[in-house]
Amino acid sequence: MGSPKTLSTARLTLRAPRRGDEDALFALHSDAEVMRYFSEPPWTDPDRAARQIDDDAAAFERGGFFRFSIVLKETQRMIGNCTLYALHRQNRRAEIGYALQRQHWGKGYMNEALEALLAYAFNDLDLNRLEADIDPRNEASKVCLERLGFIREGFMRERWIVGGEVCDSELYGLLRREWKGAPA
Numbered sequence: 001m002g003s004p005k006t007l008s009t010a011r012l013t014l015r016a017p018r019r020g021d022e023d024a025l026f027a028l029h030s031d032a033e034v035m036r037y038f039s040e041p042p043w044t045d046p047d048r049a050a051r052q053i054d055d056d057a058a059a060f061e062r063g064g065f066f067r068f069s070i071v072l073k074e075t076q077r078m079i080g081n082c083t084l085y086a087l088h089r090q091n092r093r094a095e096i097g098y099a100l101q102r103q104h105w106g107k108g109y110m111n112e113a114l115e116a117l118l119a120y121a122f123n124d125l126d127l128n129r130l131e132a133d134i135d136p137r138n139e140a141s142k143v144c145l146e147r148l149g150f151i152r153e154g155f156m157r158e159r160w161i162v163g164g165e166v167c168d169s170e171l172y173g174l175l176r177r178e179w180k181g182a183p184a
């Protein structure tokens with residue numbers, strides 16, 4: 001599994017994070033509404049963005065953790081990201097995570113980005129299974145996952161403590177043979 005190429009959809013480019021993404025990444029992670037159901041509280045330190053980009057770019061290059069910056073083709077600006085992580089080669093599975101700047105919600109962008117991420121995971125990386133762990137209150141995220149064919153497989157109590165708030169998890173899974181893009 002080498003480093004992936006850039007992924008392209010009708011309206012979006014998905015590529016490795018790079019310097020220049022700092023402002024967009026900080027805007028994403030400092031927005032309390034975007035971070036409402038995330039696994040960490042909103043960022044308050046703008047320098048965190050550059051550190052995160054450097055770490056993520058290095059991990060992307062090594063090939064075990066892919067946080068793709070989602071770039072709107074029309075403006076060439078980063079509007080969010082989606083991540084393939086916890087790659088387990090023997091079991092051919094990984095987890096996904098994703099977030100979009102609030103002004104871009106509701107336009108189908110994340111569905112479009114995740115379709116490309118899933119194709120990359122199943123076709124290029126030859127994975128068999130993808131997983132997502134979401135807050136049960138995160139309705140937009142559920143819609144996104146179910147539209148892609150993910151099945152709700154489990155519920156774990158008090159799995160996260162974020163900024164002092166104890167949160168449950170809903171676990172979703174998608175097998176390659178169930179995926180809409182699977183060969184007939």
Ligand SMILES: CC(C)(COP(=O)(O)OP(=O)(O)OC[C@H]1O[C@@H](n2cnc3c(N)ncnc32)[C@H](O)[C@@H]1OP(=O)(O)O)[C@@H](O)C(=O)NCCC(=O)NCCS
Pocket residue numbers: 033034035037038096097098099100101104105106107108109110111112133134138139140141143144
């Ligand atoms: C989850 C998220 C990425 C969805 O992005 P998006 O581009 O708006 O997603 P889409 O437009 O493809 O689809 C969202 C769907 O959820 C629906 N939706 C949004 N909020 C909803 C709510 N509170 N209840 C029910 N449905 C909701 C939208 O109407 C839309 O469905 P529609 O196309 O039928 O109208 C975005 O809301 C986000 O960044 N949230 C914050 C970060 C986050 O929670 N990430 C997931 C953690 S793993």
